[in-house]
Amino acid sequence: MKPSLLVLIHLNDPSRASIDAAFDAVHAPDSAQRAAAIAARGAAFRAVLTNGTTGLNASEIDQMPQLELLSALGAGYENLAVDHARSRGIVVVNGAGTNDHCVADHAFALLLAVVRDVPQLDQATRVGVWRDTLPMRPNVSGKRLGIVGLGNIGAKVARRGGGFDMEVGYHNRTPREGSPLRYFDSVTALAQWSDFLVVATPGGAGTRHLIDAKVLDALGPQGFVVNVSRGSVLDTAALAQALNAGTIAGAALDVYEGEPHPPEALLALRNVVLTPHVGGRSPEAITASVENFLSNAKRHFAGEPVLTPI
Structure with a gap:
């Protein structure tokens, strides 16, 4: 039976x-x-x-x-x-x-999309706008990639960063034994060092709003944040304020607070890329x-x- x-x-x-x-x-x-x-x-x-x-x-x-x-x-x-x-x-x-590679792929897709402004360029092309009237976007290659949570997914994000000739650092509660990557003992210190911050830490009470206004301040006006962990890890209100004020350059989220409802405070912002929690789905x-x-x-x-x- x-x-x-x-x-x-x-x-x-x-x-x-x-x-x-x-x-x-x-x-x-x-x-x-x-x-x-x-x-x-x-x-x-x-x-x-x-x-x-x-x-x-x-x-x-x-x-x-x-x-x-x-x-x-x-x-x-x-x-x-x-x-x-x-x-x-x-x-x-x-x-x-079982889905680590899929999530890591999606994290990089989001990073490339928001840094290179892919959604906006697609829309511009469809209405006949040519490149000369559009702002140039920064490289992804050769930059500093900070990873919050060097578990299975974070480690695969780090390997993809290596393929883009990126310098990679990370934050965990404790250093990852045997890892050659640079360790930071706080998320704020990692953000201050990073050009791009990819959040891949587990959700739950212990990581709620781990990425807050202080971390976003440290990331700075040229910095981008990508969240493929859980929506609760990133303070949505603080992110909206940072994006509106130019405190950071952009954000790309596969997860957000209040799922499945999209984050209203972010929907009208040009410097945000959103996907509906599909990072682990293939x-x-x-x-x-x-x-x-x-x-x-x-x-x-x-x-x-x-x-x-x-």
């Missing part, structure tokens, strides 16, 4: 088929379906598949007495009640490593994430250690 699984996120058809083949799955990707599914079948669910944004709270966990495996599809897990799950003996896993990344979940589940229900525990 297949284990009963509650799926709280949207899946494409191939992913859904793979999961349905392995589980007695209930798909509840919106709040109304979610509440109804937990109320009706909470006692039966042995596993939950969600992501860091959608999460799973302690109250919901307590409505599932048979729950033994909780999985975030991607790397993030900021809205999962991890400690509460562990106190119940529930195994908690994520998709660490056919390759989604396939790898689903396969990782299925492997974790297979090992767990066979009594073996999981591959990517939190």
Whole structure:
């Protein structure tokens, strides 16, 4: 008999088929379906598949007495009640490593787009504006790249920076052992040194508004910030003020506070590039994430250690 699984996120058809083949799955990707599914079948669910944004709270966990495996599809897990799950003996896993290349690619796409003004140049070309009337934009190559969070994604961003002949520095809570990159013991010091600041740190209470007015001040009027971590890490109000005042030159965000609603304070600004939290989404990344979940589940229900525990 297949284990009963509650799926709280949207899946494409191939992913859904793979999961349905392995589980007695209930798909509840919106709040109304979610509440109804937990109320009706909470006692039966042995596993939950969600992501860091959608999460799973302690109250919901307590409505599932048979729950033994909780999985975030991607790397993030900021809205999962991890400690509460562990106190119940529930195994908690994520998709660490499955979409790192995709997010790092997207971070560089955003950086190139905002520094080289790609969206505005595209619009200008479509209405017949020629280059001589447009401002020249700075190089990306050869500049200083600061990375906030040198985890799997941050390290891949650093490697891409090397391909652009960039000098790379980073900030973590502690230096990364064995890393040849320059370490800064504060985000503010890193920002002051950097031309471009890429934010790739985990979300959660510990990093809320880590990128604030002080950091943006330090980045300076020629500086650009890119956020591919979580919206909560960057103070939206401080960013809007900095962009309007010319405190920094531009920003590119794949994530923002109040998702899925776009950040109203930034929508009218010319020096911002926005994408709808798609940095980790590609056919390759989604396939790898689903396969990782299925492997974790297979090992767990066979009594073996999981591959990517939190």
